[in-house]
Amino acid sequence: MTITVALVGNGGIGTQDHQNSMYRPAFERHPGFQVVGSVDEAEVLSIALPLAERGKAVADAIRAGKHVLADKPLAATLAEALEIERLAAEHRVVVVPAHHQRFGAALRSATAAVRAGRVGLPWNVQCDFVVAGGDPAPTGELVNFGLYPVDVVRALLGLEVRRVHATGSPDLVTLLLDHDHGVTSTIVCGRVPALRDLPPGGLAVHRYRISGSHGVLAVDARKPALQVRTTNTNGPVWTGPGTVDALLDVVAAGVASGRAAIGPHDAVQAQRVIEAAQRSIEAGQPVETGE
Amino acid sequence: MDRIGIVLVGAGFIADAHSGAIDADPRATLIGIVDADPGRAAAFARKQGGIRHAPDLDTALQWPGVDAVILCTPNDTHAPIGLAVAAAGKHLLVEKPLATTVADARRLARAFDAADTVLVAAHTHRFYDYGRAVKQTIESGSIGRPRLVRLAILGGWIWPDWSAWVGDPDRSGGHALHNGVHLLDLATWWLGQEPTEIFARGRKQTAAELRIYDYLEMVVTYADGATAVCEMSRAHRPGSLAQRELLVAGSEGIVEQGWDGESSLVFGEAGTATLPAAGGNGFAAQLGAWLDAIGGAPPLMPVADAVRAVVLGVAVEESIVTGKPVAVTA
Numbered sequence: 001m002t003i004t005v006a007l008v009g010n011g012g013i014g015t016q017d018h019q020n021s022m023y024r025p026a027f028e029r030h031p032g033f034q035v036v037g038s039v040d041e042a043e044v045l046s047i048a049l050p051l052a053e054r055g056k057a058v059a060d061a062i063r064a065g066k067h068v069l070a071d072k073p074l075a076a077t078l079a080e081a082l083e084i085e086r087l088a089a090e091h092r093v094v095v096v097p098a099h100h101q102r103f104g105a106a107l108r109s110a111t112a113a114v115r116a117g118r119v120g121l122p123w124n125v126q127c128d129f130v131v132a133g134g135d136p137a138p139t140g141e142l143v144n145f146g147l148y149p150v151d152v153v154r155a156l157l158g159l160e161v162r163r164v165h166a167t168g169s170p171d172l173v174t175l176l177l178d179h180d181h182g183v184t185s186t187i188v189c190g191r192v193p194a195l196r197d198l199p200p201g202g203l204a205v206h207r208y209r210i211s212g213s214h215g216v217l218a219v220d221a222r223k224p225a226l227q228v229r230t231t232n233t234n235g236p237v238w239t240g241p242g243t244v245d246a247l248l249d250v251v252a253a254g255v256a257s258g259r260a261a262i263g264p265h266d267a268v269q270a271q272r273v274i275e276a277a278q279r280s281i282e283a284g285q286p287v288e289t290g291e
Numbered sequence: 292m293d294r295i296g297i298v299l300v301g302a303g304f305i306a307d308a309h310s311g312a313i314d315a316d317p318r319a320t321l322i323g324i325v326d327a328d329p330g331r332a333a334a335f336a337r338k339q340g341g342i343r344h345a346p347d348l349d350t351a352l353q354w355p356g357v358d359a360v361i362l363c364t365p366n367d368t369h370a371p372i373g374l375a376v377a378a379a380g381k382h383l384l385v386e387k388p389l390a391t392t393v394a395d396a397r398r399l400a401r402a403f404d405a406a407d408t409v410l411v412a413a414h415t416h417r418f419y420d421y422g423r424a425v426k427q428t429i430e431s432g433s434i435g436r437p438r439l440v441r442l443a444i445l446g447g448w449i450w451p452d453w454s455a456w457v458g459d460p461d462r463s464g465g466h467a468l469h470n471g472v473h474l475l476d477l478a479t480w481w482l483g484q485e486p487t488e489i490f491a492r493g494r495k496q497t498a499a500e501l502r503i504y505d506y507l508e509m510v511v512t513y514a515d516g517a518t519a520v521c522e523m524s525r526a527h528r529p530g531s532l533a534q535r536e537l538l539v540a541g542s543e544g545i546v547e548q549g550w551d552g553e554s555s556l557v558f559g560e561a562g563t564a565t566l567p568a569a570g571g572n573g574f575a576a577q578l579g580a581w582l583d584a585i586g587g588a589p590p591l592m593p594v595a596d597a598v599r600a601v602v603l604g605v606a607v608e609e610s611i612v613t614g615k616p617v618a619v620t621a
């Protein structure tokens with residue numbers, strides 16, 4: 001049984017069109033989905049509207065009983081995200097925010113390893129999420145992709161963020177997060193200029209170090225990859241399913257079971273951190289995420 | 292030219308690195324060793340082929356041919372012994388930190404300025420191959436204006452037991468002064484900017500009863516908006532871990548050296564370990580630069596930078612206690 005999906009919108013932040021660059025091709029190659037032309041026929045809506053319109057469209061889709069894959073961020077504000085979380089529960093539909101980075105192959109096994117106690121009790125995570133080239137987001141990169149590493153760190157630790165200190169600039173920001181149990185994490189996130197042999201908007205650095213009471217786990221999230229060098233090129237070639245393919249597996253499993261591995265609550269929690277970081281930059285002080 | 296005659300004070304862990312550097316430099320000669328523990332002084336002297344030894348600096352300053360002192364005693368002794376060296380009109384290479392308080396650091400700077408002798412603090416990482424290579428890369432302009440430094444020096448517990456002076460904040464100044472200054476100075480030197488603010492977090496990871504933070508995370512903000520994130524750890528497991536990682540992001544490119552950027556890996560029966568590459572001798576380069584400065588060259592590690600490292604280290608300790616950013620002016 002394939003799941004029908006309709007593609008809604010082809011905008012985002014700035015010049016983004018993730019619908020056509022990411023979601024459409026992934027749906028088209030995924031054996032579990034069939035892309036249909038009309039919203040009425042679809043069980044799932046893939047929503048990639050400009051950020052200002054996105055939250056309302058997601059809410060309308062939920063009210064119409066549709067499951068949703070939503071481009072990130074799920075909504076422009078925490079209030080909107082909270083409303084979506086409430087609606088999704090009320091209408092018993094699956095809403096998957098496109099936090100696809102946590103489903104990268106290296107990060108999935110890292111999360112499982114941390115949960116299994118391979119490094120003992122984790123006490124710190126360090127992350128670098130640095131994109132090279134591509135169009136800078138007019139909102140600043142904190143709002144654009146800050147949620148990716150925040151979401152990964154939440155997934156790795158399974159711990160919420162209580163306090164945020166942010167410093168740097170919105171296009172290259174350092175987030176110092178305090179979690180429960182005295183666990184800390186630090187995320188450097190942003191965009192640097194285009195680098196040779198990297199596709200525009202590609203990840204130049206994407207790594208995590210999880211330090212625990214009994215060991216250290218160093219994750220290069222740009223792997224698994226081959227290193228291919230030719231006369232004219234030098235670069236990594238990702239092996240295995242991509243992160244967006246893995247995200248669609250999550251959507252499919254969610255539609256089948258009624259419960260997805262990631263949901264609007266994850267978007268709410270990430271949004272809390274991003275908004276706290278914005279307040280922290282303004283105040284020049286650490287701020288509580290305030291739950 | 293006569294060789295510069297040096298007295299080494301403190302025959303402990305780091306003394307061999309300095310005596311080795313002296314032995315390798317034809318411009319210098321090791322005249323003798325001072326250690327408050329006479330047995331340690333005598334043993335060190337024997338190992339060095341029977342050089343002079345004494346339990347106090349005053350005696351050593353009377354020995355003929357003494358031009359300069361290398362001080363490798365616990366951190367809280369740097370100020371009093373350093374001031375005595377200045378008063379005697381000798382040059383000084385003092386182990387880091389220059390002092391454990393900002394007032395003492397400034398006092399030392401003034402004393403050597405007044406005596407017109409050369410004071411250099413041993414911020415050895417400036418002289419390591421990687422430290423110099425990163426500085427040269429930035430200065431070449433190839434990565435544009437640097438905006439971010441990420442520097443991590445991670446290891447496991449190395450201090451012997453509860454009696455270790457490093458674990459006593461009154462003696463070592465705390466871990467930010469003891470080891471944190473290495474990274475604070477290096478990142479600041481790389482960026483070539485003045486620091487304006489520190490935000491830091493510390494952990495007592497190995498034991499709750501520790502009086503120093505064995506893991507430090509120190510975030511420095513600079514006048515031009517650049518950021519440095521520095522991690523210093525003696526808290527990691529396994530205890531054999533020895534890892535250094537760096538990333539510098541600039542307006543036109545990035546420089547990276549991951550934990551595997553310098554070392555080979557040994558997959559042995561006892562586990563996996565890194566095998567650092569041999570490379571250059573940072574202590575020899577550091578000594579050479581000090582001798583150059585004694586000869587009149589501009590110092591590669593100016594006194595003002597050593598004072599600034601102490602200012603930053605003190606601010607780190609304050610930020611950890613208050614949980615707030617601390618404004619700094621060097």
Ligand SMILES: NC(=O)c1ccc[n+]([C@@H]2O[C@H](COP(=O)([O-])OP(=O)(O)OC[C@H]3O[C@@H](n4cnc5c(N)ncnc54)[C@H](O)[C@@H]3O)[C@@H](O)[C@H]2O)c1
Nearest residue numbers: 301302303304305326327328363364365366368386387415
């Ligand atoms: N540059 C580096 O990379 C580096 C590395 C390690 C240590 N250090 C610095 O070197 C210094 C010494 O550290 P260490 O690990 O060798 O210490 P250590 O404890 O091994 O040795 C210190 C020696 O000083 C002697 N001593 C103590 N007080 C004295 C005094 N008042 N007069 C004379 N001798 C005295 C002790 O008896 C001991 O032999 C410290 O300032 C430390 O911060 C620097």
